[in-house]
Amino acid sequence: MTEGPLFQITFTGTLTGEFDLSTTKQQFQKVFKVSPKKLEHLFRGNEVIIKSNITESTAMSFAIKIAEAGCECSIEPMPDADDLTSDPDFVNRRSGGERRIRFRRGPRAGAIVPDRRLTARRKTDILASST
Numbered sequence: 001m002t003e004g005p006l007f008q009i010t011f012t013g014t015l016t017g018e019f020d021l022s023t024t025k026q027q028f029q030k031v032f033k034v035s036p037k038k039l040e041h042l043f044r045g046n047e048v049i050i051k052s053n054i055t056e057s058t059a060m061s062f063a064i065k066i067a068e069a070g071c072e073c074s075i076e077p078m079p080d081a082d083d084l085t086s087d088p089d090f091v092n093r094r095s096g097g098e099r100r101i102r103f104r105r106g107p108r109a110g111a112i113v114p115d116r117r118l119t120a121r122r123k124t125d126i127l128a129s130s131t
Contacts, residue, residue: 006078007059008052013043014072024070031069053078 015024021043029039042048050073051062059075066073 004055006053007056007075008054008078009050009059009062009066009073009075010047011042011050011066011071011073012047013045016067016070016072019070027069028066028071031065 015021019027025039025043028034028042029036034042042050050066051059054062056075063073063075
C-alpha cells in the first residue's frame with residue numbers, strides 16, 4: 001500500500017516575512033479554499049495539523065504551496081500508534097530507564113549460611129591446621 005514512512009504537516013500561523021498578514025491570509029485562502037472562520041482558526045497561533053498520513057513527496061508539495069502563500073510550516077514523521085509516550089496525557093514517573101530497587105527488602109537474616117568446612121570448630125582442628 002504505502003511506501004516508506006508517513007508524515008504530517010503542522011502549521012502555527014507564522015509568516016515568512018514576504019507579505020503582510022492580510023495579503024498572506026488572502027493568498028492562503030485562495031490556494032487552499034478555506035472558509036474565513038477556518039482561516040482565523042489557523043492563524044490564531046496554535047499548532048494545527050493540516051494534513052496527516054501522507055508520503056514525503058505529498059508533504060513537500062504542500063509545504064511549497066504554504067511557503068508560496070507566505071507562511072511557514074513543519075513536516076514531521078507520524079508518531080507511532082503503539083507508542084504511549086506520544087499521548088498528551090502520558091506522564092513519565094520514572095527518572096531513568098532503570099528499575100527502582102530502592103524499596104526492595106534485602107535477603108533474610110540467616111538465609112546465607114557460611115560454609116562450615118572453612119571454620120575451625122575444635123581445638124584438634126586448629127592444632128592440625130597449624131602444623
